[in-house]
Amino acid sequence: xxxxxxxxxxxxxxxxxxxxxxxxxxxxxxxxxxxxxxxxxxxxxxxxxxxxxxxxxxxxxxxxxxxxxxxxxxxxxxxxxxxxxxxxxxxxxxxxxxxxxxxxxxxxxxxxxxxxxxxxxxxxxxxx
Amino acid sequence: xxxxxxxxxxxxxxxxxxxxxxxxxxxxxxxxxxxxxxxxxxxxxxxxxxxxxxxxxxxxxxxxxxxxxxxxxxxxxxxxxxxxxxxxxxxxxxxxxxxxxxxxxxxxxxxxxxxxxxxxxxxxxxxxxxxxxxxxxxxxxxxxxxxxxxxxxxxxxxxxxxxxxxxxxxxxxxxxxxxxxxxxxxxxxxxxxxxxxxxxxxxxxxxxxxxxxxxxxxxxxxxxxxxxxxxxxxxxxxxxxxxxxxxxxxxxxxxxxxxxxxxxxxxxxxxxxxxxxxxxxxxxxxxxxxxxxxxxxxxxxxxxxxxxxxxxxxxxxxxxxxxxxxxxxxxxxxxxxxxxxxxxxxxxxxxxxxxxxxxxxxxxxxxxxxxxxxxxxxxxxxxxxxxxxxxxxxx
Numbered sequence: 310x311x312x313x314x315x316x317x318x319x320x321x322x323x324x325x326x327x328x329x330x331x332x333x334x335x336x337x338x339x340x341x342x343x344x345x346x347x348x349x350x351x352x353x354x355x356x357x358x359x360x361x362x363x364x365x366x367x368x369x370x371x372x373x374x375x376x377x378x379x380x381x382x383x384x385x386x387x388x389x390x391x392x393x394x395x396x397x398x399x400x401x402x403x404x405x406x407x408x409x410x411x412x413x414x415x416x417x418x419x420x421x422x423x424x425x426x427x428x429x430x431x432x433x434x435x436x437x
Numbered sequence: 438x439x440x441x442x443x444x445x446x447x448x449x450x451x452x453x454x455x456x457x458x459x460x461x462x463x464x465x466x467x468x469x470x471x472x473x474x475x476x477x478x479x480x481x482x483x484x485x486x487x488x489x490x491x492x493x494x495x496x497x498x499x500x501x502x503x504x505x506x507x508x509x510x511x512x513x514x515x516x517x518x519x520x521x522x523x524x525x526x527x528x529x530x531x532x533x534x535x536x537x538x539x540x541x542x543x544x545x546x547x548x549x550x551x552x553x554x555x556x557x558x559x560x561x562x563x564x565x566x567x568x569x570x571x572x573x574x575x576x577x578x579x580x581x582x583x584x585x586x587x588x589x590x591x592x593x594x595x596x597x598x599x600x601x602x603x604x605x606x607x608x609x610x611x612x613x614x615x616x617x618x619x620x621x622x623x624x625x626x627x628x629x630x631x632x633x634x635x636x637x638x639x640x641x642x643x644x645x646x647x648x649x650x651x652x653x654x655x656x657x658x659x660x661x662x663x664x665x666x667x668x669x670x671x672x673x674x675x676x677x678x679x680x681x682x683x684x685x686x687x688x689x690x691x692x693x694x695x696x697x698x699x700x701x702x703x704x705x706x707x708x709x710x711x712x713x714x715x716x717x718x719x720x721x722x723x724x725x726x727x728x729x730x731x732x733x734x735x736x737x738x739x740x741x742x743x744x745x746x747x748x749x750x751x752x753x754x755x756x757x758x759x760x761x762x763x764x765x766x767x768x769x770x771x772x773x774x775x776x777x778x779x780x781x782x783x784x785x786x787x788x789x790x791x792x793x794x795x796x797x798x799x800x801x802x803x804x805x806x807x808x809x810x811x812x813x814x815x816x817x818x819x820x821x822x823x824x825x826x827x828x829x830x831x832x
Contacts, residue, residue, distance in 0.1 A: 347819055370742055
C-alpha cells in the first residue's frame with residue numbers, strides 16, 4: 310500500500326496554481342517553519358469572485374497536495390462559497406489523507422480563511 | 438533507474454545468507470535442545486554460527502547471546518546492568534542525547550523506576566568526548582551506554598577511549614553497535630566493551646535476528662523467561678535459520694570489509710562534495726569520523742518528506758529526519774542534539790550507501806537532489822523570505 314492516495318500523489322507531483330500573484334488583493338499565510346509547514350495563499354478577488362489564486366508551500370507531500378487541491382476548489386468561485394470550504398472537503402477531494410496528515414488539510418482551510426480576513430481588512434481600510 | 442541509498446535502514450539479503458538459510462531450513466529442522474541426532478546436528482550448526490560471530494568481534498563464543506535484533510539486545514544489556522547496579526545502591530546511568538530509541542526509551546522507563554540518567558552533549562560534530570564521560574561519572578554510576586556509530590549522521594564515537602575510562606572506574610560499558618558491526622572492525626577486548634548489541638539485517642543478513650555480546654562475568658538477566666536456551670538468558674527455541682543467515686552474512690561482510698570501506702568512503706566523499714555545491718546546505722556530523730557510507734545533509738528552505746517523495750519518483754530510496762517522516766511534530770532528536778534548529782532539521786536528507794552502489798549512482802543522486810531541492814525552493818515561502826532578506830539564512 311502506498312503512503313498516499315493517487316489523487317494526493319497527482320496533486321503533489323503536479324501541483325496546480327503554484328506561484329505568486331503580484332497584485333493579489335488577499336494574502337494569507339499560516340503555519341510556521343518550526344513545525345515544518347507553512348502555507349501561503351495569494352488571491353485576486355473581483356466582484357466577490359476569486360478570479361485567480363496561487364500558493365506557495367513549505368511542507369510535506371500532503372501539505373503541498375492539500376494546497377493545490379484547495380486552490381482548485383476555490384478558483385472562480387464566489388466568496389460565499391469559498392467561505393464555507395472545510396478541511397474535510399479538501400481531504401475528501403483528495404480521496405483521504407493518513408490520520409497524522411489531516412492537519413495539512415486544516416492548514417489549507419486556515420490559509421484561505423486568513424486570506425479572506427486580509428481581504429476584509431484591506432476593504433475596511435480602504436473605506437475609512 | 439532504481440538506486441537503494443538507505444543502507445542504514447536495512448540492507449538487501451546476501452546470496453550467501455539466503456543459501457545458508459535455505460540449506461538450514463531443509464537439512465537442520467531439528468530442535469537444538471533435542472538429544473537425538475537431528476537435534477544435535479542443529480545444535481552443532483547453532484554453535485558454529487556462535488563461534489563465527491564471536492571471532493569477528495574478538496569475543497569468546499560463550500559470550501554471544503542470540504536475540505530478535507538490536508532493540509532486544511539493547512533492552513537486555515541496559516536492564517541487566519541497571520538492575521544489578523540497583524542491588525548495590527547504584528542508580529545512575531550515563532548515555533548520550535542521540536542514542537537510538539531502543540536505548541533512550543529503555544532509559545526513560547528506568548527513570549520511572551528510580552534511576553537517574555545523564556545524557557551527554559554530542560556537540561556540533563556529533564562526537565562525544567571521553568573526558569566528559571569521565572567527568573559525568575559518580576560513585577553511584579552503574580552503567581555507561583554509548584552507541585558505536587550514530588544511525589542518522591553516521592558519526593563514529595571514541596569507543597576505545599570511553600571503554601578505557603569505564604574500565605579504570607570499574608563501571609559497566611554497553612555500546613549499541615547496530616550500525617558498526619559489519620562496516621567497522623571491532624575488538625571487544627581491546628576496546629574494553631562489556632556489552633555490545635548488533636542486528637543482522639544491517640549487514641545483509643535476515644531481519645528479526647541479532648545478538649548481544651556480554652562479557653563473561655557481567656550481570657545478565659533474561660527478558661524472556663521459559664526454557665534453558667542461551668544458558669537461561671533468552672528462552673525460546675532458537676531462530677536457527679535466522680542465526681545461520683546472520684553468521685553467513687557477517688562472514689561475507691567482514692571478508693570484503695577493508696576494500697569496501699575504501700570504496701564506500703570514496704563514494705561518500707564524492708557525494709558530500711557534490712551536495713555541498715547546493716547553496717545553503719550543510720553536512721550533519723563530522724566529515725571524517727563517520728561511517729564509510731553515510732551522508733546526512735540539511736537543506737534550508739525545504740521540507741524533508743516532500744524531498745524524499747520526489748527522489749522516490751526519480752528512483753532513489755533515501756530517508757529524512759523531518760517531523761513528517763517521523764510521525765511526530767518534532768524533527769529527529771539526533772539533528773536537534775547536534776544543534777540544528779527545527780526550521781533546518783525539517784529539511785534533512787540521509788543517504789546511506791552500500792554494497793550495490795556505484796560511482797554512476799552517486800552522480801545521478803547528486804544531480805537528482807540538486808534538481809529536487811531547487812524545484813521545492815521554487816515555491817517555498819520560507820525560501821522566498823530567506824532570499825528576500827526578510828529572514829536571515831541559518832546555513
